[in-house]
Amino acid sequence: MRRDRGAREHRRVLHVMQAAHIGGAERHLLDLLPRLRANGWDARFYGFTTLDEARFPPALRGTGVPVTVDRVSRLFSFDVIRRVARAIRGFDPDVVHTHLFYGDVAGQAVSVFKRVPSVRTIHGSLALWPSRRERAAAWVVGKMARRTIAVSGHVADFARRSHLAPETRIRIIRHGLDPGEWQSTRADRVDARARWGIDQDAIVISCSSRLVAGKGQDSLIESASIARRSVPGLTVLIAGGGPEKPALEALAARLLPASACRFVGELSDVRPLLWASDIFAFPTLPSLGEAFGLAALEAMAAGLPVVASDLPSLRELVDDGQTGRLVEPGNTSALAAVLVALAAAPDLRQAMADAAVRRVKESFSVDRMVDATVETYEELVVRKAR
Numbered sequence: 001m002r003r004d005r006g007a008r009e010h011r012r013v014l015h016v017m018q019a020a021h022i023g024g025a026e027r028h029l030l031d032l033l034p035r036l037r038a039n040g041w042d043a044r045f046y047g048f049t050t051l052d053e054a055r056f057p058p059a060l061r062g063t064g065v066p067v068t069v070d071r072v073s074r075l076f077s078f079d080v081i082r083r084v085a086r087a088i089r090g091f092d093p094d095v096v097h098t099h100l101f102y103g104d105v106a107g108q109a110v111s112v113f114k115r116v117p118s119v120r121t122i123h124g125s126l127a128l129w130p131s132r133r134e135r136a137a138a139w140v141v142g143k144m145a146r147r148t149i150a151v152s153g154h155v156a157d158f159a160r161r162s163h164l165a166p167e168t169r170i171r172i173i174r175h176g177l178d179p180g181e182w183q184s185t186r187a188d189r190v191d192a193r194a195r196w197g198i199d200q201d202a203i204v205i206s207c208s209s210r211l212v213a214g215k216g217q218d219s220l221i222e223s224a225s226i227a228r229r230s231v232p233g234l235t236v237l238i239a240g241g242g243p244e245k246p247a248l249e250a251l252a253a254r255l256l257p258a259s260a261c262r263f264v265g266e267l268s269d270v271r272p273l274l275w276a277s278d279i280f281a282f283p284t285l286p287s288l289g290e291a292f293g294l295a296a297l298e299a300m301a302a303g304l305p306v307v308a309s310d311l312p313s314l315r316e317l318v319d320d321g322q323t324g325r326l327v328e329p330g331n332t333s334a335l336a337a338v339l340v341a342l343a344a345a346p347d348l349r350q351a352m353a354d355a356a357v358r359r360v361k362e363s364f365s366v367d368r369m370v371d372a373t374v375e376t377y378e379e380l381v382v383r384k385a386r
Helices: 024-038 056-061 078-091 100-114 132-144 153-161 186-195 217-227 245-255 271-275 294-301 332-343 346-363 366-385
Strands: 011-018 041-049 067-071 095-099 118-122 147-150 170-172 204-208 235-239 261-265 279-282 306-309 324-327
Touching: 011 024, 011 078, 011 100, 011 366, 024 041, 024 056, 024 294, 024 366, 041 056, 041 078, 041 100, 056 067, 078 100, 095 100, 095 366, 100 118, 100 132, 118 132, 118 153, 118 366, 147 153, 147 366, 153 170, 186 271, 204 217, 204 271, 204 294, 217 235, 217 245, 217 332, 245 261, 279 294, 279 332, 294 306, 294 346, 306 332, 324 332, 332 346
Parallel strands: 011 041, 011 095, 041 067, 095 118, 118 147, 147 170, 204 235, 204 279, 235 261, 279 306, 306 324
Antiparallel strands: none
């Protein structure tokens, strides 16, 4: 029997997504869901995975969000749809909010059948749906979702051009962070550098992302080998895991001394990496279809100048010459020149760092992200109640 929604103390929203490692979409939910709960919404997560051990669910549970995860044999199957239907029936949410391709397909299909208002967030663009079948499914999902959240203006434009959602249903809600949660003390910096055995006077360039083709870590390594001719103490810290790790390690071993490039693995908390750093690099390539660049925003919140690829989504984050620098994607000489220039200018780095923190506070606050998300939910709940 359906529960009496009018008698509820809190509105309910169920987030649905395949559960795996921690990337941009997962870090977004780690910020969003606990705050939704603090703002009066009973936000919960249902995930499904083919992995024996997925890192995201325990991390989300650690924030106090109720989490249910099912192990499945395939992500695109009737079994997944059946399990999502069971999760929605058991929780009886006011809104279902889906993320990433497989979560969208199963969650939106069940939401339509159950007549539950639905939202989906598009976290990527060009490389999101590589096959014809996936593009067709994404188009159908866009017609099902009552609202489509785009994480940047770039993604919203992509959704419009690709007819992934009706124009009137698209809402741009950029990721938000609280810089107060990312700032460090001098002691934090000393401890972070000691963790990886880095000299306190070294110039550290960090990069945090999945180690997959298109993220550009190879360009960073090649650029660092050039930059070290002018800055011998320059050190690179690369966080993350993925299929490209062996090739990247081999490239670093060929071009750099062992102490000049450290692969620190997947970090449940990237703040120590940022606290140990002087500059953050985000050298992603156009082929990846970068939607937002949450890792770059995290670095800005932590008070770092960001050197990023000159791409539409990253132009929305990085104010070239003010909060960091934008460089031609894949141009290792240009990236090396910028790294050398910033390494030699501590006052400029500090000015960019201060400007980066101000930009996060003014344009990417977590309160703005949460308020806009709640407003989107309430549009649907109020509309359904009429």
